[in-house]
Amino acid sequence: MHPTIDQPLGRMLSFLGKGYLHLLRAKLNHLDIDRNYYALVLIESHDGIITQQELAIVLDTDKVSIVRVVDYLSEKGYVQRVRKTDDRRKHSLILTEKAKMALPEIKDAFSEINKIALHGLKHSQIEELTETITKLKSNITENIHSI
Amino acid sequence: MHPTIDQPLGRMLSFLGKGYLHLLRAKLNHLDIDRNYYALVLIESHDGIITQQELAIVLDTDKVSIVRVVDYLSEKGYVQRVRKTDDRRKHSLILTEKAKMALPEIKDAFSEINKIALHGLKHSQIEELTETITKLKSNITENIHSI
DNA sequence: TGCAAATGGTTTACAATGTTAACTATTAAT
DNA sequence: ATTAATAGTTAACATTGTAAACCATTTGCA
Numbered sequence: 001m002h003p004t005i006d007q008p009l010g011r012m013l014s015f016l017g018k019g020y021l022h023l024l025r026a027k028l029n030h031l032d033i034d035r036n037y038y039a040l041v042l043i044e045s046h047d048g049i050i051t052q053q054e055l056a057i058v059l060d061t062d063k064v065s066i067v068r069v070v071d072y073l074s075e076k077g078y079v080q081r082v083r084k085t086d087d088r089r090k091h092s093l094i095l096t097e098k099a100k101m102a103l104p105e106i107k108d109a110f111s112e113i114n115k116i117a118l119h120g121l122k123h124s125q126i127e128e129l130t131e132t133i134t135k136l137k138s139n140i141t142e143n144i145h146s147i
Numbered sequence: 148m149h150p151t152i153d154q155p156l157g158r159m160l161s162f163l164g165k166g167y168l169h170l171l172r173a174k175l176n177h178l179d180i181d182r183n184y185y186a187l188v189l190i191e192s193h194d195g196i197i198t199q200q201e202l203a204i205v206l207d208t209d210k211v212s213i214v215r216v217v218d219y220l221s222e223k224g225y226v227q228r229v230r231k232t233d234d235r236r237k238h239s240l241i242l243t244e245k246a247k248m249a250l251p252e253i254k255d256a257f258s259e260i261n262k263i264a265l266h267g268l269k270h271s272q273i274e275e276l277t278e279t280i281t282k283l284k285s286n287i288t289e290n291i292h293s294i
Numbered sequence: 295t296g297c298a299a300a301t302g303g304t305t306t307a308c309a310a311t312g313t314t315a316a317c318t319a320t321t322a323a324t
Numbered sequence: 325a326t327t328a329a330t331a332g333t334t335a336a337c338a339t340t341g342t343a344a345a346c347c348a349t350t351t352g353c354a
Contacts, residue, residue: 008185009261010171012280014164015207018341019287020157026291035310038155053331060162065312067333089320089331114156119286121279129279132272133159139266140166144173165312182339200302212341214304236302236349 020117027109033076036069037106040078043093044103051090078102167264174256180223183216184253187225190240191250198237225249 025034042058043050050058056066070093073079078099081091095103118126172181189205190197197205203213217240220226225246231237242250265273 009264010164010167011185012164012284013160013167016280016283016287017157017159017161017164019284019291020160022291023287024157038158051331062313063332064314064334068311087321087331091332116290117156117283117286120282125275125279128272128275132268132276132279133163135267136163136264137159137166139264140163140170143263144166144169198302209342210303211305211343215340234302234350238303 016117020113023113023116024109027113028106031102031105033073033078036073037109039069039073040095040099040103040106041110043079043095044100048095048100049092051084051092053090055093073099163264167260170260170263171256174260175253178249178252180220180225183220184256186216186220187242187246187250187253188257190226190242191247195242195247196239198231198239200237202240220246 024037028034028037039055039059042055046054046058052063052066052070055069056063059066059069070079070081070091074081077096080094080096082094084090084092118129121129171184175181175184186202186206189202193201193205199210199213199217202216203210206213206216217226217228217238221228224243227241227243228238229241231239265276268276
C-alpha cells in the first residue's frame, strides 16, 4: 500500500534524524564542539540558568546522560556548574561568554538546516508535518508507557 | 512559526525512530533476537538468498556493520553463511527454518506498530507523510553528499 | 600467462550512546 | 533525630558508528 514506508517507518525516521544531525555538525564544524548544541539553546532559553535535573526533563533524557553532556560542554568552556546556595544538592548551569558568542550561529544553523530539509515543501505540507509528527509522538509515547 | 519542530526537527525524528523500535522490540520480545528484524525481512524478500554486500546496499550501511548483523543472526540461528561456488569471496545468506517460522510474526509486528504509530491519521495524511518523508530524505542526502 | 588492482568479507580499535546499579551529599518529612 | 527522597556522580556493560588494516579471491590488462 505504502511501499516506501510500510515496513521501515522507524528506520526511515532514525535515518532522517541522523542525516539532519550530520548536516548540523557540518554546518557548525568551525566550532570546537560537535554535539549538544541543542542543550545550549535550551539553557539560554531558560535565561541562562537551569539545573541538571531540569535540563534532563526538557531534553527528555536522564540525569546520567546529562552529566556527560555537562562534562563535555564545561570541558569545552561553554558552560559552568555553580552550586546553588538555597539547595546545595543542585547545580545551576550557566552559559559562558564563549557560549553566548556561539549561540547566534548555532540557532542560525538550526534554522538553516530546517530550511534545507524542508526545501520544496509547501507551507501547508510543513504544517501538516508538524501535526503528523505531534500525533506520531503521542501515539508512540502512549504505547511505550503502557508496556 | 512552527514552535514544535522549528529547532529540534532532527531530534524529534530520531526520537520517533527510537520509540518505534522500542515498540517493535516489545512486541517481539518472545523471540530470542532483539534487533535486526528488518534484515531478515530483506533477506526473505530476496528469495532468501543475498550476499552481505547486497544486504549492505539495501540496508543503507557498510560491510563492517553487516558482519555484525550476520554474526548476531547466525549465532541466534536465523541465518547461515554459505560460500558461493561461482565466486568464493561471496557469502550467500540463507534463512534457517527458525527464521522462516518467525518471519510472519515479524512482518505482522511491523504492520501493527505502523498501525499504532499512524493511528488517528487520515488516509490522506499518511500519503502526505510518505511524500514528505521522501522529500526530506532526498533533501538531506543531497546535501550530505555535497559536503 | 602473470601481475596489479578491485572486490567481498573479517578483524581490530576507538569513540559515542543507552541503560542500570550503586554511591555521596544534601534536604524534606515525620 | 532518623528515615526517605532528591541532585548529582561514578562505574560497568552493551550497542552503534566509523575507520584502518588485513586475507582471500577475482578481474583487468599488459
